Amino acid sequence: MFEKVKKSSTENLGKTNRIVEGTSIVGDIVSKADFRLDGELIGNFTSQGKLVIGASGIVKGEIICHNADIEGEFQGKLKVLEVLNIKGTARIHGEIAVGKLSIEPGADFTATCTMLNSNPVILLEDGKGAE
Numbered sequence: 001m002f003e004k005v006k007k008s009s010t011e012n013l014g015k016t017n018r019i020v021e022g023t024s025i026v027g028d029i030v031s032k033a034d035f036r037l038d039g040e041l042i043g044n045f046t047s048q049g050k051l052v053i054g055a056s057g058i059v060k061g062e063i064i065c066h067n068a069d070i071e072g073e074f075q076g077k078l079k080v081l082e083v084l085n086i087k088g089t090a091r092i093h094g095e096i097a098v099g100k101l102s103i104e105p106g107a108d109f110t111a112t113c114t115m116l117n118s119n120p121v122i123l124l125e126d127g128k129g130a131e
Contacts, residue, residue, distance in 0.1 A: 021056045028061075038072075055089050081116065 016034040019025065023039035031047045038054035043061045045051065050067040053059055057072035064079045071087040076094045078084070084098045088106035097114045 019057075021054075053090075055087075078111075079116075 018036045019039040021038040028044040034049035036052040037057045040058040045063045047065040051065045053070045053072045055071040060075045062077040068080045069085045070090045073091040079097045083100045086103040088104040091108040096111045
């Protein structure tokens with residue numbers, strides 16, 4: 001009579017996981033949903049959603065996500081496929097690759113930054129590019 005409907009992975013988007021201040025995690029985190037980190041992560045983080053590193057948050061490792069807001073501290077490699085917002089309280093050290101970048105005045109941004117190309121050029125055998 002009533003059938004259970006399986007939840008699709010897109011239903012997780014918009015929901016937020018949270019690691020609160022005073023919590024330390026050593027290891028890797030993989031999430032399909034959005035994530036807010038006010039504690040400390042020493043390890044890698046991968047998400048199909050948005051990552052927010054709060055003012056008290058610290059991440060040391062590698063991050064890959066679609067969008068990110070950083071208010072706290074980050075050290076390592078960061079790849080944000082869409083938009084990275086760096087707040088004035090942020091401290092960023094490492095290698096950054098982003099689609100779009102926003103940095104507020106006052107942020108400590110000591111990093112190499114590469115802008116990801118949204119329209120990649122494919123080189124053909126004759127050396128000419130095709131989009």
